[in-house]
Amino acid sequence: MDKLNILIISYYWPPSGGSGVQRWMYFAKYLKKLKCNPIVLTVDPKFASYNLKDTSLISQIKDIETYKTFSLEVLRLYSIIKSGDRSKSIPQSYIPNKSIFDKFSSFIRLNFFIPDSRIGWNYFAFKKAKEIIKNNKIDYIITTGPPHSSHLIGQKIYDKYKLKWIVDLRDPWSELFYLKSKFRFNFSKKINDRLEHKVLENADAIITTVGDRYHKILNSKISNPNKIHKIYNGYDKLNYDKIKETKPNKFNIVFTGVLSKNHNYEIFLEILKVLSPIKQNLNMVFTLAGRIDDNITKLYSNEIELINKGYVNHDNAISIIKSSHLLINFNYKDTEETDMISGKLIEYLASGTPIINFSNSANESQEVLKLSPKSFNANTNSTKLVVDFIKSEYNDWTEGNYKKQSLKNIDSLSRESLTKKLLKIIKGIK
Numbered sequence: 001m002d003k004l005n006i007l008i009i010s011y012y013w014p015p016s017g018g019s020g021v022q023r024w025m026y027f028a029k030y031l032k033k034l035k036c037n038p039i040v041l042t043v044d045p046k047f048a049s050y051n052l053k054d055t056s057l058i059s060q061i062k063d064i065e066t067y068k069t070f071s072l073e074v075l076r077l078y079s080i081i082k083s084g085d086r087s088k089s090i091p092q093s094y095i096p097n098k099s100i101f102d103k104f105s106s107f108i109r110l111n112f113f114i115p116d117s118r119i120g121w122n123y124f125a126f127k128k129a130k131e132i133i134k135n136n137k138i139d140y141i142i143t144t145g146p147p148h149s150s151h152l153i154g155q156k157i158y159d160k161y162k163l164k165w166i167v168d169l170r171d172p173w174s175e176l177f178y179l180k181s182k183f184r185f186n187f188s189k190k191i192n193d194r195l196e197h198k199v200l201e202n203a204d205a206i207i208t209t210v211g212d213r214y215h216k217i218l219n220s221k222i223s224n225p226n227k228i229h230k231i232y233n234g235y236d237k238l239n240y241d242k243i244k245e246t247k248p249n250k251f252n253i254v255f256t257g258v259l260s261k262n263h264n265y266e267i268f269l270e271i272l273k274v275l276s277p278i279k280q281n282l283n284m285v286f287t288l289a290g291r292i293d294d295n296i297t298k299l300y301s302n303e304i305e306l307i308n309k310g311y312v313n314h315d316n317a318i319s320i321i322k323s324s325h326l327l328i329n330f331n332y333k334d335t336e337e338t339d340m341i342s343g344k345l346i347e348y349l350a351s352g353t354p355i356i357n358f359s360n361s362a363n364e365s366q367e368v369l370k371l372s373p374k375s376f377n378a379n380t381n382s383t384k385l386v387v388d389f390i391k392s393e394y395n396d397w398t399e400g401n402y403k404k405q406s407l408k409n410i411d412s413l414s415r416e417s418l419t420k421k422l423l424k425i426i427k428g429i430k
Helices: 021-031 055-062 074-083 100-114 119-135 148-160 187-204 210-221 238-244 265-275 295-303 314-322 346-349 365-368 382-396 415-427
Strands: 007-010 037-043 066-068 140-145 165-171 205-209 228-230 250-259 283-291 305-308 328-329 353-358 375-377
Touching: 007 021, 007 119, 007 148, 021 037, 021 055, 021 140, 021 415, 037 100, 037 119, 055 314, 066 119, 100 187, 119 148, 148 165, 148 187, 165 187, 165 314, 165 415, 205 415, 210 228, 210 328, 210 365, 228 365, 238 314, 238 346, 238 415, 250 314, 250 382, 265 328, 265 353, 265 382, 283 295, 283 314, 305 382, 314 346, 328 346, 346 353, 353 365, 365 375
Parallel strands: 007 037, 007 140, 037 066, 140 165, 165 205, 205 228, 250 283, 250 328, 283 305, 328 353, 353 375
Antiparallel strands: none
């Protein structure tokens, strides 16, 4: 039987860093292992608007056939004007709105670059996609977003070739949380909604990283809700198990990832004020790694000894996670409608460390956290619960009784298991 040729169109690809790139990097890796032939179309990193880079990820995709194209990037121009560096000030997970220039550029970006500012890649990507399709017997097309403009490339391919098409929504499209508080003309909203509806209606399958509330929203937008599927982000068990943990000489509370004012960071700040590690002389440290807002760092440092490692590569992030006694996660404040969960939550789970997920509304993450006996969601009313829990874990640690948890069914969230689920969905398309 011939191998399935699967064309994956993904803006983010190594050496791009961050969690967004890893989903399809690992899917491609394990599709190859499962005797498929993934072919990736992406933007040339020389022209891309990457907020983060992680060259360590390149080794994961060395066997994947990859095509890279030019792109016209308005965000690179924004970054040059803003900072003099074409990659330093590219926003991630927010729309800048501090200066007059920020406000003006955000207004232009949100109202005239629809659905997003990376649409300058589409012309060049579609041109290359036609060449790839001409030279290969492509069985399936997969587009992943954000940027959701990538799905418009899939739409053009669908219109021209009527190939089987899978749309992957790593984040919502029209419900994307940072769009809510920004001014947009009605015509901009309507164009965005119309583009989204056409893509969702024409796709043969739609994959999301969560289900529950977001699936109910999607169900209301399309005629065939049966084509909507959920595949979580996972963890790469083979690589994860190789990475060593250190044994800190302090009770190590850890956060990794992006932390901005859009996150539920205030709840944990109030908990630290009650816990008072510095005043109580507790042998405790809060370790952060990733893209962390400096103002939030200052607030935390008033209450607890803090180590900010900045952005680290993925393997180092896993090592920091595995070296924790307690893991902290913060949901976005404005994702309650869609109940999105952090991609790194699964990597947290795999460590066996207890997790506290700060969110005011997170049924989806609560379901995932059931795999971990001591992990739970916390909200603004959970101060006493969390303080008591941290004290209990800290006391166990000081007495030498601290133990990592034995998790059930965690292998079902390995990247390989999730890729098998993906392949089943692909092969099930009629």
